[in-house]
Amino acid sequence: MPQGLTDYLNDLRAKRPDEFVVVKDEVDPAFGITMTVVKTEQEKKKRPVFLFEKVKGSAFPVLTNLHASRARLASAMGSPPKEMLKNYFAAMEKPVPPREVNTGPCKDVVLKDGQVNMLALPQIVHHQGDGGAYITAAISFAKHPDDGSWNCAYNRLMITGKDRTSVHLTLGKHLWEYYKIAEARGKPLEVAFAIGVHPAIALGALAIGSIDEDERAIMGALLHEPLELVRCETIDVLVPAHAEMILETEIVPHETVKEGPFGEFTGYSLGARQREVVKVKAITHRKGAYFHDITVGHLDHMLLSTVPMEANLYRAVRAMVPSVAAVRVPSPFTCFVSIEQRLKGQAKNAIMAVFGSDLYMKRVVVVDHDVDVFDDREVNWAIATRCQPDRDMVVVSGARGSDLDPSTAGEDGFTAKWGVDATAKPLLKDFTPRHSFPEAAWNAIDVAKLKL
Numbered sequence: 369m370p371q372g373l374t375d376y377l378n379d380l381r382a383k384r385p386d387e388f389v390v391v392k393d394e395v396d397p398a399f400g401i402t403m404t405v406v407k408t409e410q411e412k413k414k415r416p417v418f419l420f421e422k423v424k425g426s427a428f429p430v431l432t433n434l435h436a437s438r439a440r441l442a443s444a445m446g447s448p449p450k451e452m453l454k455n456y457f458a459a460m461e462k463p464v465p466p467r468e469v470n471t472g473p474c475k476d477v478v479l480k481d482g483q484v485n486m487l488a489l490p491q492i493v494h495h496q497g498d499g500g501a502y503i504t505a506a507i508s509f510a511k512h513p514d515d516g517s518w519n520c521a522y523n524r525l526m527i528t529g530k531d532r533t534s535v536h537l538t539l540g541k542h543l544w545e546y547y548k549i550a551e552a553r554g555k556p557l558e559v560a561f562a563i564g565v566h567p568a569i570a571l572g573a574l575a576i577g578s579i580d581e582d583e584r585a586i587m588g589a590l591l592h593e594p595l596e597l598v599r600c601e602t603i604d605v606l607v608p609a610h611a612e613m614i615l616e617t618e619i620v621p622h623e624t625v626k627e628g629p630f631g632e633f634t635g636y637s638l639g640a641r642q643r644e645v646v647k648v649k650a651i652t653h654r655k656g657a658y659f660h661d662i663t664v665g666h667l668d669h670m671l672l673s674t675v676p677m678e679a680n681l682y683r684a685v686r687a688m689v690p691s692v693a694a695v696r697v698p699s700p701f702t703c704f705v706s707i708e709q710r711l712k713g714q715a716k717n718a719i720m721a722v723f724g725s726d727l728y729m730k731r732v733v734v735v736d737h738d739v740d741v742f743d744d745r746e747v748n749w750a751i752a753t754r755c756q757p758d759r760d761m762v763v764v765s766g767a768r769g770s771d772l773d774p775s776t777a778g779e780d781g782f783t784a785k786w787g788v789d790a791t792a793k794p795l796l797k798d799f800t801p802r803h804s805f806p807e808a809a810w811n812a813i814d815v816a817k818l819k820l
């Protein structure tokens with residue numbers, strides 16, 4: 369399918385014009401963009417894509433809230449919403465390697481040396497207390513310093529000068545590992561950031577897997593064709609040819625700067641820390657580029673990351689418990705799993721599989737397949753009626769979790785984790801039966817004729 373953000377938006381505007389709102393009045397990028405999105409959702413119960421045409425202090429229009437709908441994300445993958453998890457899982461199983469091309473729209477305008485000016489970009493401040501203007505839709509593309517494998521991830525960037533940002537590298541994740549290898553040699557790590565991509569590319573960037581798994585090939589599988597890449601001007605990195613904008617950068621070794629505070633997906637504004645420094649060597653962009661913003665900490669952010677997370681967790685649990693029924697990530701650091709438990713102990717194996725496959729997961733609840741994990745009430749019912757905490761809970765102390773979890777304050781993600789086996793013991797078939805009705809009698813009752 370066509371790989372540009374504007375290709376996707378043209379399709380959306382044609383098929384669902386009410387989901388695309390153009391704001392012509394000038395907006396203040398300090399809070400104005402985020403507040404418009406949040407207030408529209410709260411008061412109008414609507415979650416359209418917003419294009420702010422006039423942004424105070426910048427020539428770039430801002431596009432946001434692109435991912436705040438499961439239907440929009442599904443359509444980006446060419447999938448019905450209900451099939452999204454299955455289709456994402458299929459893309460992980462059958463990746464499509466990328467293809468290098470000579471040029472693309474991201475090269476329409478090339479700004480190097482003295483022309484680089486990060487302060488000319490929209491200076492978006494999302495929430496009160498944020499340490500500065502943040503770029504929230506930047507996807508990193510980087511090459512492993514030794515083995516030539518590639519990594520993509522979302523990394524928040526705080527603009528700190530004309531050619532400088534700070535970067536949040538999640539401690540213990542793949543880009544952080546690349547950086548640590550380069551830094552040990554006193555070398556910068558070359559990284560390009562793509563801002564403004566087709567949502568299938570965004571979903572692929574969030575794939576969770578081993579460090580040698582190439583997210584670019586998952587992007588290709590989600591696009592149903594190889595991702596087209598072009599070479600950067602100032603660094604040896606390949607980037608999506610159809611991106612709206614590319615930042616060509618180096619992460620500087622042995623240097624840190626104050627980063628944050630920043631209101632994150634956890635729902636908290638986390639305090640400032642010393643984090644790595646990014647030097648911007650070039651900015652390239654499409655002529656008339658949209659500056660893409662993710663409305664951080666709200667549905668635009670949460671829905672996008674949940675689909676890849678659930679697909680990976682499903683894959684991991686299935687490797688241990690083939691009869692897994694469903695997996696859901698209902699809130700930060702939390703996972704609900706339902707399994708058709710055929711043998712004693714499989715629930716515990718499911719808990720271990722979740723902890724073994726996702727750094728962020730901190731609490732896992734496993735239920736039987738007769739419990740709907742998409743209904744919080746049912747999950748709570750199972751915990752209350754099928755679980756004895758002294759027998760059925762697992763606590764793992766001193767593990768690594770998210771460095772954005774405020775409950776690990778001061779420890780930056782050094783955390784305990786807990787699993788709850790809320791399956792019936794020893795097995796559902798042997799457990800006290802749920803109440804029910806005789807089937808023939810049930811079918812004989814006709815509520816349609818009642819005057820209600």
Ligand code: MN
Nearest residue numbers: 519520542579
């Ligand atoms: Mn990776």
